[in-house]
Ligand code: NA
C-alpha cells in the first residue's frame with residue numbers, strides 16, 4: 001500500500017547512507033497531542049519549527065511532525081522523549097509536572113495579570129532555573145511561551161461566586177486544579193478528555209476550563225453557552241528535546257536549533273496575541289456569550305489561589321515559589 | 334518496512350501463531366532491523382502499557398461482566414421473552430430483535446467492542462436456546478456491534494471531529510440514518526438466512542406458545558425489572574448522571590441487585606464464578622487491543638499513512654466516484670488487518686482537503702470513514718468485534734468471521750448507498 | 765506440592781477476578797460520590813485504569829494456560845497430523861522466544877522509568893509500579909508458553 005516518496009524501506013536506507021550523501025544527518029521526530037490541521041497558533045508554530053530548522057540546517061536536520069496524538073498522548077510521548085525514542089515533544093507544562101515536580105508552580109492560579117508579564121518571567125533569569133530542572137529530568141528546554149489562559153465555559157451564566165456553587169466542572173487529573181475549583185464552591189470533576197464533549201452534551205458535567213485554542217477546535221461552543229473570562233491559569237506552551245541527543249549534536253547544529261526556536265518563540269507569542277482576539281471573536285460568532293468576571297469573583301479566586309499556593313509550597317518547597325513570585329514582581333515593574 | 338510488517342502478521346496468522354503474538358512480532362520487527370528506529374522494543378513495551386491506560390477501554394470488561402450477570406441471572410432471558418411474546422413466531426423474529434437491541438445499545442455505548450460485548454452477552458445464549466447455530470449468532474452480534482460507532486454517541490466520530498475540525502454534534506446527527514439503514518440491511522440478511530436455512534420451529538413455537546399461554550400481564554411482570562435495565566442505562570447517560578463508560582458499571586450493579594434481591598436467581602456465592610467467567614471472556618482481548626494501537630503508532634513512525642495519502646491523492650484526487658471507491662477499498666483492506674481507529678485519526682485530516690476540493694462534504698466523509706471502520710471490526714482475520722464474540726461462544730475467530738461474510742456484504746451494500754447518496758447522512762442537517 | 769498445583773491452576777484466575785471486582789467497585793463508588801454526595805474522587809479513574817493495566821499483562825499467561833489465546837487455526841487444522849504437531853511445537857517455541865525477548869527488554873524499560881521518578885497525576889504513585897506489570901506478565905507468559913511447549917513435545921514423543 002506504500003507507493004509514495006516516503007517509502008519506509010527507502011527511509012531506512014537514507015539513514016544508513018546519511019554520512020556519504022547529502023541526506024539529512026539528523027532526523028528529529030516532534031510529537032504533540034494537539035491538532036496540526038487546526039488553524040491555531042500552536043499548529044502554525046509547529047509547522048514553522050520544521051520549516052526553519054530544515055532551512056537553516058541546509059537540510060542536514062530533518063524534522064518529522066507527529067501531531068494529533070499519532071504517537072500517543074502527552075504523558076506517553078514525554079516518557080518516550082525522556083527515554084530517547086522520540087527526539088522532541090511539544091506540550092504545555094501541565095503534563096510535564098509528573099516528570100518535573102517543580103513545574104507545579106504553574107498550577108497556582110491567578111499568577112500572571114497579563115501575558116506580557118508571563119513572557120518576561122519566562123525569558124528572564126527564572127527561565128534558566130527552570131531549564132536546570134528540565135535537565136535534571138533528561139530534557140533540554142527549547143521553547144517556553146505563554147500563549148493564552150485557561151478560561152471557564154459553562155452551560156449556565158456565572159456572574160457571582162454563588163453561581164459557581166455545585167457546578168460540576170471538568171478538570172484535569174490535577175489535585176491543585178481540583179482544590180482551586182472546590183474551594184470556590186464548584187464541584188471539580190476529573191474526567192478523561194476524550195469523553196469531555198459527550199459529557200458536556202449529556203450534562204454529566206456542566207462546565208469545563210480550557211484555552212480558546214482547545215475550546216474552538218473541539219467545538220465545545222456546541223454544548224456550552226457561556227465563556228467566563230476567568231484567565232485563571234496561563235497556558236504555557238513548550239518544546240523539549242531529549243537532553244542526551246541535544247548534547248551529542250555538533251555545536252553548529254545546536255545553534256541552528258536554538259536560533260530557530262528563538263525565532264518561533266517570538267512568532268508564537270505575537271501570533272497568539274492576535275489570534276486569541278480572532279478566536280474569541282469566532283467563539284462569539286458561534287453563539288457563546290462572554291462574561292467578564294467581577295472584582296468580587298476575582299478576589300475570591302485569588303483567595304482560592306493562595307490556598308493552592310500553600311499546597312504547592314508544601315509539595316515542592318518554598319524556594320522555587322518565592323523565586324517565581326519575585327520574578328513576577330520584578331516583571332511587573 | 335510497513336509491507337514487511339503486514340507480511341509477518343499474515344504469515345504468523347497462517348501458521349496459527351496466536352494473533353497477539355503475530356501482531357507483536359510485526360510490531361517489534363522494524364526496531365530489530367534498524368537499531369536507530371524510534372519505534373524500538375522499549376518504545377513498544379512502554380506503549381503497550383500506556384495504550385491500555387485509557388478510561389473508555391474499561392467499558393469492555395464491565396459490559397462483558399454485566400452481560401454474564403444478566404445471562405446467569407436470567408435477566409436477558411426475561412428481556413428477550415418480552416420481545417418473543419410479540420415477534421417470536423415470525424420468521425427471524427428473534428435474530429431481528431437482537432439487531433434492534435444492538436441499535437439501542439449503540440445509542441448507549443460509543444464503541445463497537447462494548448456494544449458487541451453487551452449485546453452478545455445477553456442475546457447469544459437466548460438465541461442458542463431457541464436452536465440457532467451459535468457461530469451464526471456470534472457473527473450476527475459481532476456485525477451488529479459495529480452499530481455502536483455509527484449510532485451516536487461514538488468515539489470515532491469524536492476523533493474525526495477533533496482532527497478535522499468538523500462539528501462533532503453534526504457528525505452524531507449524520508450517523509443516525511446510516512446506522513438505521515445498516516441495521517435494516519442486517520435484518521434483511523437475517524430474514525433471508527432464516528428463510529433459506531430454516532429455523533427450529535419446534536423449539537421456537539414451544540417457547541412462543543408457552544409465553545402466550547402465560548398471557549401478556551405475567552410476561553410483562555416477569556420481565557419488568559429486566560426491561561428497566563436498558564431504561565436505567567440509557568436514562569443514566571442521557572440525564573447526565575454517568576458517562577458512557579460509567580454506564581457499563583451501572584449495568585453491572587443494577588443486574589447484580591436485581592438478580593440477588595428481586596429475581597433471586599443468583600446468590601452471593603455465584604458471584605466469584607461469574608467473575609471468573611468474565612475473566613475468561615475478556616482476557617484474550619486486552620493485550621490484542623493494546624498491540625493494535627502500538628502497531629498503528631509504529632506504522633505512523635514509518636510514515637506509512639503519509640505514503641498512503643500521497644498514493645490516493647496523486648492517483649485519484651480528480652474523480653469523485655473513483656476517489657470514494659478507492660478510499661473505501663483501501664479502508665476495507667486496512668480494516669482486515671488492523672484497528673482502523675488510529676488510521677482515521679491520521680488519514681482523515683490529510684485526505685480532507687482533496688475530498689472537499691472535489692465537492693465531498695466533510696461530514697459525509699466522516700460518516701464514510703466510520704462506517705468503514707465498523708466493517709473493519711468484523712472482517713477476518715483481524716476484527717476486534719470478532720475477538721470479543723469468539724470467547725463468548727468458545728469458537729474460533731475465523732469460523733465466526735467466515736459466517737459473518739454475508740452480514741459483511743449487507744453492511745457493504747449499505748456502505749455503498751451511504752457513500753453515493755450523501756443525503757442519507759446529511760438530510761437531518763439540512764433542516 | 766498441593767499448594768504449587770493450586771497456584772498453577774488458579775493463580776492468575778483469582779487475581780484477575782479480584783482486579784475486575786476492584787475496578788467495578790471503584791468506578792461505582794465514583795458515580796455514587798459524584799451524584800449522591802456531589803463530590804468527585806480524583807483517584808478513582810486512575811486506580812481503575814492501573815488495575816486494568818495490571819490485569820491485562822497478567823492475562824497473557826492465563827490465556828496461554830487456558831488455551832483461550834486467540835489464533836487462526838483454519839490452515840493448520842487441515843495439515844496431516846505429523847506436520848500439525850511439529851507446527852504446534854514450533855509455534856510454542858516461537859512464543860517462548862517472543863515473550864522472553866519482551867521480558868528481557870521490559871527490565872531496562874521499567875528501570876528507565878524507575879530512574880525518572882515519574883509519578884501518576886492523581887494518586888502520585890510512582891509510574892514504575894504500573895510498568896512492572898510487564899515484567900511479571902511476560903515472565904508468566906514465558907512460563908506458560910514453556911509449559912505448553914513441553915506438553916506438546918511430550919504428546920509427540922508418546923505417539
Ligand atoms: Na454509539
Ligand code: NA
Nearest residue numbers: 668669709715
Ligand atoms: Na478487520
